[in-house]
Amino acid sequence: MTFIDQDPKSAIDKIQSGFAAAGYICDRHIATSIYLSQKLDKPILVEGPPGVGKTELAKATAEFMGADLIRLQCYEGLDESKALYEWKYGKQLLYTQILKEKLGDLLEDAQGLDASMDKLHQFGDHFFSEHFLEARPLLQALKSEKQSVLLIDEIDKSDHEFEAYLLEILSDYQITVPEIGTIKARTKPMVFLTSNNSRELGDALKRRCLHLYIPFPDGDRERKIIKARVPDLDEKLLVQLVSFVQQLRTQDLKKLPAVSETIDWARTLMLLHAEKLDTDLVRNTLNMLLKFEDDIDNMDIEIPKLVAAAVKETR
């Protein structure tokens, strides 16, 4: 990475503009985090409400650095055989059968049991070797020659035990397979972990990571994001709809509308050839933003007020 060796400020600026080119509008805080993680060789633990672009950040990083994205989706019950490695049992079985057949030929000249055993021990032990190792995402990321971005998505959904498997990778970029030994990373992957905070993560894990909290964006950044994602949207409508969503987030709702939902809504409005927000339009399309019936009902009376405030912004 050439940009990383420049002085901090220009490197961070470069990251910011590079991400913008990849369609991800990030603020300085996020760019700093990417810079630090490169410099300190640390994974980034990304937290924040759903839909603020935690996963997108990893994708954008991969695109920006021209690296492969290896993604591991976590869920309850995920274990090492699905995340780290698994033995190829079928092939191992075939190997033993081949070995059995060949054994006669190989041990032909050995006299007696002891001699045969000695001879047997002289052969390399291939049964547990890397040939029979099926690499799962984490191991793939370590074995990759090219720089890779490893995304461990929704780590909070996995179990406590799985968190413990991760510690070795996160701090030393290596994993230990008991039968073989330690496998070190060829090129250190850049690691992102995302969490929705459905479960408090262990201190050991947090200590090994940089902690990046992404809140809902402010109006200015959200406008930039929508503009990057829905470039054809009318400028006036953009200002209005972002202002509306921003106001909506200050209301007492079960689930606040996320950035991804704003994007969807912007697309919807564009499809409908809307030129400006009005009460009916918002009422009819509110289900793009709010995903609970209760929320939609509660907001119904508020809509005229919010729309009026949003329209005022463009005057």
Added chain:
Amino acid sequence: MDRPLAEFVDMLRYSDVPVSIGEALDAARTMELLGFEDRGLLKSALSQVMAKTIDEMENFDRCFDQFFTSETSLNFKDNSENEQKPDETDVEVELDPVDEKGAPPPAMSGNGEGGGGGGGEQQSGEQQMPGESAPRSLTDLLEQGDRTELTLAMTAAADRSNLGNIILMTQRGLFTRRILEEMGLNEVNQEISDRKAEDDEAGAEDLGNRLSILFDAVRDMVERQLALTSDGKNNQFRQDILKKVRLSNIETRDFRVLREMVRRMAKRLTDMNSRVKKVKNRGHLDIRKTMRRNVAYDGILFETHWKQKEKDRPKVMAVCDVSGSVASVARFLLLFLHSMNEVLPNVRSFAFSGELGEITDLLNRHGPEEAIPQVIEEYGGRSTDYGRSMEDFKELAFNEIDSRTTIIFLGDGRSNGADPRTDILKEIKSRAKRVIWLNPERKSVWGSGDSEMLKIAPYCTKAEVCNSLTKLELVIRDLLKTS
């Protein structure tokens, strides 16, 4: 690691941001990388390295601002602007040669009137180590208004007088004086009186003014340090006390602190228990997985694989008296139980004084903090009737009780003369796994007056006094251990 960072880390630790050594080292590297120029950048970078939750982030922000913005304010210029305009240029002119050449002698010669005893010492020091910039006397530093040097001298003097050990408000004066003396206060005072003796009133006044500015700066530094260390220490001290104090005696302003403590305790218990459980749940052989595992050994079962039973989480029902003094304990019991929804996912809560009702929904919807006042308003305030409440409880929840259910009653057992209906309690006990009765009153008053505790206790698996957080934690730990 350099001193300011170490101090900052200390400050963070006292403000509930547990910075590990590794994290502190990372922070040192980050500072090295980014430098101090761009404070915003440094703050955002350090916050990622050192603060690992949202709460910690808030604390971090506060600490950072406090620590890094409260720089020493040695503003001589303001002073000279107000009083003696021409002096300002003097200071500026004199500053320049010193800064550029780094050698004091020419500055000193330009500093004619400031000669005196200080100057003499200075020169002899100068001769001993030529080439190096020797430490200048405090008088000179003040005369020249060299802020950087003064700040350095202040920090060094603070170090020598062990400012880090300051704990009490009353020590402020002492430490301020000690630091000033370390810096050479006596010599400056001497100089002032010398000047007075020589009828140089203006010079004496000027130096006096400068000294008082320095005095203010040192006092500020001492106060800052006091805020830094003692706030944190006091906090910890207060928390230690709060753990042991009787819950009914805790004042409203401490509730916030306590809530945090309960949360932390609950989290610790949660963590401990998720580990114990795994070992326990190994019992049945998982044939399919074992076969697959042992394909490697040509189908011979070397390596066994155990079925991991679904985690057997205890079912808990909490029945709380919410009248008077019991309510404050109930608040924390409920807070505790509901903070642990990871290991105790199915807690049902009931509240009663006159009659009983289920409050699980209310708690889940609003969270324990907000819901409890509502609960107390709805169910509290009537005269307690244990018999009636027991009947209500039986009606509501009896069918749900099974051999995995633990029932926690919380109440003082004062039934205002009404029959406590221990027969129902007996039925419940025979059906449930355990019945735990927690009573905020001391054991010696059980049974006195209208207390029915002595009648109730035999029908409980356990009847205990519970009036402080530490006791509460013990009870809940017990609950999880034997589940």
